[in-house]
Amino acid sequence: MGNNKELMKVCVICGDRATGYNFNAVCCESCKAFFRRNASKYDNFKCHFEGNCKIDLVSRKFCKKCRLKKCFDVGMKKEWILNDEQKQLRRTKIEENRKKRKNSDSDSEKSNDTKDNNNNNNSPISDTDHSTIIVDFLDLSPSSASTTPKRFNGDFDGSIEIMCKNLLNYRNRPSDNIHESVYQKTAEFEMSVIPIARPIDELTEKFNDLEINRLVELLNATHKLKSPEVPITSEAMTIEDGCKVWRFKVEQEIHKMIKMSKVLESFQKMCENDQIALMKYGCIEIFCMRLTMNYNFEREQWTYVTDDSSSTIMKLDLLRSAKYELYRAYKRFLDKIRPEWESDTIILDLLTAIILFNPDRPNLMYREMVKLQQHIYMYLLQRYLYMRYPTKFESKTKFLKLMSTLIDLHVIKEIHVTNCLRNDRDQISPLLREVCDVDDNINNNINQLWN
Template identity: 30%
Template sequence: MDDTNKRCLVCEDKSNGRNFGAQTCESCKAYFRRNAHRFEEYECKNDNKCTVSLLTRTFCRACRLKKCFDVGMREDWIMSDSERNARKLRLKKRQKLEENDTKNDCSQQSYDSLSDSSSNSDLSIKSLSNDKSNSLVVYKNLENNLFNDDNDCDLSEFLIFSVPKSITDYNNCFNEKEFSYLNELLSATQHLQRNFIPIVTTESTNLETIFTFILNKGESDMSKMITVCNNLRAFKTISDDNQICLLKIGLLQMILLRSIDIYDKHTNSWCAFKDNESMKINLEFWKWSNKTYIYSLYEQYYENTFTAWDGDPIIIDMLMVILLFNPNRNNLTDKVVVKLQRNIYVYLLRRYLTIKYQSEIEAKKRLLVLMKSLKIVENLGLIQATNYINHRNQPQSDLKLMNEVCSI
């Protein structure tokens, strides 16, 4: 979590975090925000071969902007003036709320009591209840509050046992146990991250072509998701039968969750890439195929998630694991263990949000929105799996994982 040694992917200056989808410095962040829409206006006199570094970044506007796009910065994540003003108003309102309600400030959370909770760095159920003086945040009726269909869920229902340590800065604020879990997750998902923007090689309106591409990409992505799962200690400690229960439908839902990373809200389309091929797919194709209900779920998911997600891949990584550890999977026997793991990652997500935004109020608000998004993705996954099974002419031998995962 320590960004002090990270460098800007554009000019190699000291990075101040992820901006518009890529690790950059404050200067390149500001440059991209001001000039992203001018890409066609700038011309390089050196055939787009200029070196962009801390010393030369101001020499060629075209090459600097091109490199911004190359490393993954996204123009559609730039807020308009009205959006920025609205955000400033929200920040002022939030600060006033925090000043007037310090007694409810929950930023003093700690995970230290978990350090000795079990062997092999695994958390135990006992650690959630024994030590009331220095304990993990425990959510009262977690599933009823965060995973239900009630959009008016009251976050005041969260039960907090203690608030031992205050968060003073973003760096070095996770203790050893928390960092262990987060570091493991980031290592497990490293192969899913991309530092480039795929160039569209195909754009089709033919439904059969689109469906074939999506199914083949889904089959490929499922293999990558399995690799993530196998790199998580908590997943490997579960029996083989229970692992299969979690992966059925779960893999498909994880892929649907991550689709937001390739979604462009301005064109309402995906830029889906597989190997060396990249296809632009307009979400309207679900309407063309008479599946308006699926289109509506995608629309609801993206609209609900876009602002709360804030373009942060770490948030998506944690949501993906929360989605994996679903204690309500069919035929699951280790429900208590799975439920515990889900609660742990929900806790880590809330800690991460609190640290990132330096506000418990903001963290609560975003956490609630993100949990609602998971519910949408769960429903979408079940519908897509049923749709695949019911409409395939025969099991396709080259889609073995898809066939297995969607067989509810």
């Protein structure tokens, strides 16, 4: 009981029990309603006690001026208050999305039923067998790939172009603007019960034993992703050369990521199906994010270490000729993450775990278990930033901006996968075919990987 009480969230305005993350602050239902009713009336209120009233559970109703002032001081935003028309619009969108998801799930089930029947009657190798490429690397049994993934069927009806256009509409937002989904994810994280978490007012400048153990385990795991410092021996001069280097390097790093995952006890405790899904759908985002460590921001170029004695440089400008605005997506991501990570590899290591344990990946069986692990690493990142930066406001802002870069990474990943599907299908390896969900009938190379 004592631990539950310590983990209980409190309103940052009056100290009452908080009910959620409202208008950009953790607050109780009373302060939430007060702010919604009075946010635009600040100039109408008057304080009779020199403007420094103490606001707590007992006195919060005594002075509206000081209570509202404290609401603004802790970061509550009146522009987040919706009018009746906006509320109705939001309800309509939620209902539409709910219907779309329901229809999508229904169509997916019908499609999978049809596919299963076709595979049972016609195909000598099933989708379950096809997933064995990743199963083998993870040292899992083939039965773990029991969930049939959605695959690309080779028909381009414009859906990929539409998908990329929708994703890249996000780039039109100001680069310092934090996406609403980041606030929502952070709010859910703030209100969750995390086994190793401590109340913010008890945080010191040191990690406790539980936090240290988790962080040390992660750092030992991500050490397997480190690349040696080797001389530059070549440069990718065309986009075709750059794609070849990228494909070679990403497959090389996937093998390292699988070794990394085996060091994480929490990953090993996941069921085999979820291990496959998390690695399959997260590896490209992890790879693209960690490339930041090999990026020269002054010269705007990456260094791809290809082996123990050679490396290849690729300039960002080379991506201008890539399709689906890959250059803009990378440029936006790099511009956003540069001032936030400040060459601190620990931050990227923690982001690696946050990306890996993404509960929104397809085909997961135990999403809540995955979400718990992601929240633990989000807590460690928040905790680390709190220790590193002088004010809570600065560390919280850093945290939100770093989490916002993960949306840009998802855009980059989708563009890379699209390019693989449309332009490079005949040039990618069986492992990348599996990661990108490329469905074809050439099984010889896959069979060789099984043997």
